[in-house]
C-alpha cells in the first residue's frame with residue numbers, strides 16, 4: 447500500500463480499496479475496547495464541533511489529560527530544553543495538574559557505559575533509565591519533549607503507559623521538522639551541513 451500515490455482515494459468515501467492486509471473484524475473489535483473508546487472520544491472532543499484548528503498542541507494535551515483523568519503525568523524532556531520544560535510544568539500547575547519532569551540525563555550515566563562503541567566519559571542521555579523512572583513512579587501518561595532521534599524509540603519501547611509528543615527535536619530547523627519541506631524539491635531535501 448502506498449496511499450501517497452493513490453488517486454481514487456476511495457477510503458475517503460467510506461469504501462475499502464481492497465489493499466488492506468489487516469483483519470478488519472479484529473480492528474472493529476479493538477475499537478470497542480473501553481480503553482480505546484476513552485481515547486477515541488477524548489481525541490474527538492479536541493476537534494469536533496468546529497474546534498479543530500483553534501487549540502494549540504499544548505492545550506490539546508492538557509484537555510486530553512483532563513478528559514482521560516490521568517493521575518500521574520510525566521514530562522520526559524531533553525536537558526537542553528529545561529527552561530521550556532519548567533514553563534510546561536508551570537502551565538500544567540495553572541490547570542490544576544502536576545508534572546513529573548525527568549531529564550534525559552537521569553541517573554548520571556556516561557556515554558561509554560551506554561554505548562559499547564564509545565570511549566567518551568561524559569554524561570549520556572539515558573532513555574531506558576528515563577522510562578524506568580516513570581514506570582517506577584506509576585505514570586499514566588508521559589509527554590515527550592525534545593528527545594533525541596533513536597532515544598525516543600528506546601524510551602517509548604520501555605514505557606508502560608500512554609505516550610504523546612509535545613516537541614520533536616530538529617537540531618537544524620528549530621524543532622520544526624516540517625520546515626525541511628518548504629522549498630522541496632529544489633532545496634537539498636536532507637539539508638546536510640558540511641562539517
Ligand code: SF4
Nearest residue numbers: 449452455456457463
Ligand atoms: S484508497 Fe486505499 S490506497 Fe488509496 S489512500 Fe485510501 S487506503 Fe490508501
